[in-house]
Amino acid sequence: MDGRTKVYGIIANPVEHSMSPVLHNLYGEQTGVDLVYVPFKVKEEALQKAVEGAFALNVQGMSVTVPHKQAVMPYLAEIDTAAADIGAVNTLVRTDSGYKGYNTDVPGLLRAVREEGIIMQGRKCIVLGAGGAARAASYMLAGEGAEEIWILNRSLDKAQALAGWLNRLTGKDTAKPLALSDYASIPGSGYFAIQSTSVGMHPNIDHAPIEAPAFYEKISEAYDSIYTPAETKFMKYVSAAGGRAFNGLNMLLYQGVAAFELWNPGVRVEAAAIKAARRRIQELLEKGKA
Ligand code: ATR
Numbered sequence: 001m002d003g004r005t006k007v008y009g010i011i012a013n014p015v016e017h018s019m020s021p022v023l024h025n026l027y028g029e030q031t032g033v034d035l036v037y038v039p040f041k042v043k044e045e046a047l048q049k050a051v052e053g054a055f056a057l058n059v060q061g062m063s064v065t066v067p068h069k070q071a072v073m074p075y076l077a078e079i080d081t082a083a084a085d086i087g088a089v090n091t092l093v094r095t096d097s098g099y100k101g102y103n104t105d106v107p108g109l110l111r112a113v114r115e116e117g118i119i120m121q122g123r124k125c126i127v128l129g130a131g132g133a134a135r136a137a138s139y140m141l142a143g144e145g146a147e148e149i150w151i152l153n154r155s156l157d158k159a160q161a162l163a164g165w166l167n168r169l170t171g172k173d174t175a176k177p178l179a180l181s182d183y184a185s186i187p188g189s190g191y192f193a194i195q196s197t198s199v200g201m202h203p204n205i206d207h208a209p210i211e212a213p214a215f216y217e218k219i220s221e222a223y224d225s226i227y228t229p230a231e232t233k234f235m236k237y238v239s240a241a242g243g244r245a246f247n248g249l250n251m252l253l254y255q256g257v258a259a260f261e262l263w264n265p266g267v268r269v270e271a272a273a274i275k276a277a278r279r280r281i282q283e284l285l286e287k288g289k290a
Contacts, residue, residue, distance in 0.1 A: 001036055008037040008263065010063040011050055011072075015039040020063050022284065023256040023277050030273035033264050035060070044071065051075040055098060061263040062092040062099070063256075069132065076101045085169060086139055088132055091259040102262055105136045108255025109194075109223075110144070116246055118192055118221050120144035126186065126219070127151050128209045128234075129196035130158035133225050137194040138162060142170050149175045150186050154197075154209075183215045193238070195224040200232040208233040216241035224248055228285055253277055 010020045016039070024037035040062075042050040047068055052075070054062060064072050069088040073079060076089065077098025083089045089101030113120070125146045127138045130153035141149050149166065153159035159177035166175040178185065199209040210216075216237040224232050227249040235245035256277075257269045 002034075004034060006033070006035040006060045007058070008035055008061050008063075009040045009054070009059060010037070010065065011040045011042040011047075011054075011068055012063075012065040013041055013043055013067060015041045018065065019252065019281055019284070020065075020256060022280055023253070024063075024260060026277050026280060027257070027260045027269050027273055030276065031260075031264070031267050031269060033267060042068065044068070047071055048075050051092075051099065055094070060094050061259070063259060064090050064092060064101075073101060075099075082106060082139075086135055088135070090255065091262060093262050102259075103136070104255040104258035104262070105133075105251070106140050106143075107258045108253075109137060109225075109251045110140050111254040111258075112246070112248075112250035113140075113223055115250065116221070116223075116244070118223075120146050120192065122147050124148045124188070124191050125150070126191050126193040127196055128180070128193065129153060130155070130162040131196065134194075134196035135162060135165075137196050137225070138166050138175060139169075141194070142166055142172075142174060146174060146192075150191075151175055151177050152180050152183060152209075153177070154180050180210055183210055183212070183218075186218060189218045190220050191218050193219045193222040195222065195226065195232070195234045198226075200224070200234050201226045202228040205229050206233060208237055210237075213237060213241065216243065219243045222246070223251075225251065227252060230282075230285075249278065249281065252281070 028035040078100040080102045083101050083103035091102040091104050092099035123146050125141050127134050151159045151163045156179040163175035163177040197209045199207050220243050222238040222245045225248040226232050227247045238245040
């Protein structure tokens with residue numbers, strides 16, 4: 001580090017388990033960009049001061065995560081259209097007048113899904129969950145031209161709210177809300193499913209949002225937003241029913257790559273750097289440090 005080193009960081013609470021400092025410092029080393037990326041633990045009541053303070057300190061960009069992804073929006077100079085649509089920001093890019101907010105969860109998920117050769121155009125899809133992760137997943141599916149998006153959630157009212165939001169945004173009636181327990185009313189098979197609940201995440205590895213094997217007969221490809229454990233119970237059910245299942249690690253990696261490339265226009269994080277980051281995260285997960 002010297003006087004020219006650019007400073008980046010993540011604001012979150014808690015922040016101790018974030019993988020982002022590991023990822024971005026590694027991408028900095030691998031691309032030759034002179035930067036340092038640090039964790040900032042920010043309490044909810046201090047968010048505005050934190051954003052203004054970071055700008056005053058010439059911090060070049062920041063990641064934003066739980067619990068600040070929505071709350072940060074009033075303190076930004078500008079918000080990218082997709083982030084405004086989704087109502088959540090996870091990346092701040094410095095401009096002359098303040099930070100501009102972006103959401104790289106959607107491009108991160110999109111890249112991860114495309115890389116597995118999964119077709120979304122004209123596809124019948126299922127989203128499990130109705131929180132922030134499900135919102136990003138359903139927004140991506142609608143943007144890619146999915147024909148049907150069943151939104152399944154434990155509480156039906158939240159599924160209805162999410163489906164209503166998506167249908168208003170797209171002007172179509174692609175999204176259909178359903179309680180998790182009513183999965184049997186989804187017709188046929190061959191669905192692409194995105195698991196966006198927190199069920200099955202370490203340490204609760206013996207749970208899946210739906211425990212009935214019959215549900216998994218409907219799914220031919222599935223993406224689980226969880227990456228710890230590497231194979232969730234949901235993924236095991238999908239595989240046992242003959243489907244292909246992937247975990248959320250690539251989404252984590254690619255949302256970070258998208259942020260890094262927004263901060264450093266013209267710089268590309270190459271496959272070798274991403275591979276090194278994947279290995280590093282897997283090591284940390286094995287050591288139980290994340
Ligand atoms: P995120 O921003 O990560 O999506 P969230 O907004 O808290 O997190 O959403 C968590 C999702 O996991 C919700 O869909 C939640 O269902 P409810 O809306 O019914 O609460 C779902 N979820 C959490 N625990 C669950 C459980 N034990 N069984 C089923 N769904 C669960």
